[in-house]
Amino acid sequence: xxxxxxxVSNSTLHGGGYxxxxxxxxxxxxxxxxxxxxxxxxxxxxRDAYTKTARNKFKTLGYEVDSIHEAADPVAAVGxxxxxxxxxxxxxxxxxxxxxxxxxxxxxxxxxEDGIPYMGSSAxxxxxxxxxNTTNDMPIVYPPSFSAIGLVPFxxxxxxxxxxxxxxxxxxxxxxxxxxxxxxxxxxxxxxxxEGSMLLVEGNKATxxxxxxxxxxxxxxxxxxxxxxxxxxxxxTDTH
Numbered sequence: 001x002x003x004x005x006x007x008v009s010n011s012t013l014h015g016g017g018y019x020x021x022x023x024x025x026x027x028x029x030x031x032x033x034x035x036x037x038x039x040x041x042x043x044x045x046x047r048d049a050y051t052k053t054a055r056n057k058f059k060t061l062g063y064e065v066d067s068i069h070e071a072a073d074p075v076a077a078v079g080x081x082x083x084x085x086x087x088x089x090x091x092x093x094x095x096x097x098x099x100x101x102x103x104x105x106x107x108x109x110x111x112x113e114d115g116i117p118y119m120g121s122s123a124x125x126x127x128x129x130x131x132x133n134t135t136n137d138m139p140i141v142y143p144p145s146f147s148a149i150g151l152v153p154f155x156x157x158x159x160x161x162x163x164x165x166x167x168x169x170x171x172x173x174x175x176x177x178x179x180x181x182x183x184x185x186x187x188x189x190x191x192x193x194x195e196g197s198m199l200l201v202e203g204n205k206a207t208x209x210x211x212x213x214x215x216x217x218x219x220x221x222x223x224x225x226x227x228x229x230x231x232x233x234x235x236x237t238d239t240h
Contacts, residue, residue, distance in 0.1 A: 003112050003203065004202055005117075005118050005200070006120075006199075006200055006201075007193075007201070008124075008125060008158075008193075009195050009196065011087060013196055017057075018057050021196060022198060022210070023057075026061060029117060034082050035082060036063065036064045036081075037085050038066050038078065038082075039067045039086075040067075040094075041067055041069055042101075043087060043123040044093075050089075051065065075103055079106060083116055083118070083119070085121075085124070087120075087121055087124050088125075092140055092141050092143060094127055095145075096142065096144075098143075104148075107149055108149050111149075112151065122158045123158075125193070126148065129150070129151070129154060130152070130154060131146045131148050132148050134156070135157075136157070136159060136174075153236065153237075154190070154191060155188050156190065156199070157190050157192045159193075159195055160174055160194045160195075162194075162215075178190050182217065182218075189217065191216055194213060197210035197228065205231070205233050206235055210228055213226060213227055214232075
C-alpha cells in the first residue's frame, strides 16, 4: 500500500491564519521532492478566490499551486499531479464536482497505486474517507452518491465538537448525530477530529498529529479518546 495522506480537521485555527497551525506538518508531509501541488477548490463557489488563498499560502512554504479548475482536462491534471490538496467548504458541493469532472477514480488510483501525497482539510478530509455520511454540512446540492474517494475504510467527522454542558441549544450534539449514524446497519467507525488535529497515513500506518485529542466512535462500542501521537493503524483494517 503506497498511500500517503495528511487529513486535517480544519484549515484555520482560532487565533491564526489559513493553514498556519499545520504548516510544519505540511512541509514535513510534502517534503522537498514535491515542487507543485494540484489544488482542488470545488468545495467553494468562488474557485478563483479560493485558489488565490491556497496559492499564496503554499508559496510561503516553497510550493507552487496548480488549480484543477483551471485545467482544460481535470482527469489529465490529476494524472500528471505530483501531489493533491483538496480544501474545505461544502462537502456535498465538493463531492458532486468530483463526480461531475470524473476524477474520483483517478484520484484514488494516483494515491493508492502511484503513491502521490494527498492532503485534505475539512471537506477535503471527508471525501478521502469511505463516505460523506458523517459530514457536518448541509446538502445544498445532490451528488450521485455519498460514497467518497475511499482512501481509508472508515469515516471522519472534522471540526468535532464536544457537548457544552452550559449551552441552551436544544438540537442534537455531534455525538448524538454520530450515534444516529451508527443506528443504521453496515456503518463504519467515525474518527472525530477536533480542530487542531490531523491524521497522518503512511501505507498501513496511521498516526494522530496536532494539538488536540481525537474521539473514536464505533458501532455498538463505547467511544474512545486518543492523544496526539497515538497509533491508530488499526482503523485501516477495521471495517465496522
